[in-house]
Amino acid sequence: MNIIETILMRRSIRKFHKTEIPPETIQLLLKAAMYAPSARNTQAWNFIVVTDRHLLDQLAVIHPYAKMLKYAPLAILVCGDKLIEENESYLAVNCSAATQNLLLAAHSLGLGSVWLGVYPKPDRIQPISDLLNLPLDCIPISMIALGFPDEQREQPQRFCPEKIHYNNKW
Numbered sequence: 001m002n003i004i005e006t007i008l009m010r011r012s013i014r015k016f017h018k019t020e021i022p023p024e025t026i027q028l029l030l031k032a033a034m035y036a037p038s039a040r041n042t043q044a045w046n047f048i049v050v051t052d053r054h055l056l057d058q059l060a061v062i063h064p065y066a067k068m069l070k071y072a073p074l075a076i077l078v079c080g081d082k083l084i085e086e087n088e089s090y091l092a093v094n095c096s097a098a099t100q101n102l103l104l105a106a107h108s109l110g111l112g113s114v115w116l117g118v119y120p121k122p123d124r125i126q127p128i129s130d131l132l133n134l135p136l137d138c139i140p141i142s143m144i145a146l147g148f149p150d151e152q153r154e155q156p157q158r159f160c161p162e163k164i165h166y167n168n169k170w
Helices: 003-009 023-034 053-062 088-108 122-131
Strands: 045-050 074-081 112-117 138-147
Touching (some): 003 088, 023 074, 023 088, 045 053, 045 088, 053 122, 074 088, 088 112, 088 138
Antiparallel strands (some): 045 074, 074 138
């Protein structure tokens, strides 16, 4: 699958088969995430791989839009490290780039995924931090539910020429 096809065809998947994702596939997803660009190349991210069924079920309760984690075999939490990058805005942007890389890699490998926003919601950040024992300098930015898809989603029409401004100005 070429990169343009991957970008255009990737959809948020919320229904998964119970099949476990092989460790080498998880490793490849994390490698793709770590090849994302970051401001000043700080790479101020950390990843928590969650496969424990009890923890996935608890995360599904903590996060109001993460009910699919009750069925997903895997979640990856993307965290920003304030010891490396003090500016939380950069942490959010950098971790978002890593999240997007991971989502695209998952689709290209035949996996389904959905991006679950955590930052900047304190009611998500603190309970997730507590549950997964994050150090104080580590901020959870996003979480990705992953698995082999048990649904197919149509490609919507998102290209909107009206949102493009040529001639060097609005």
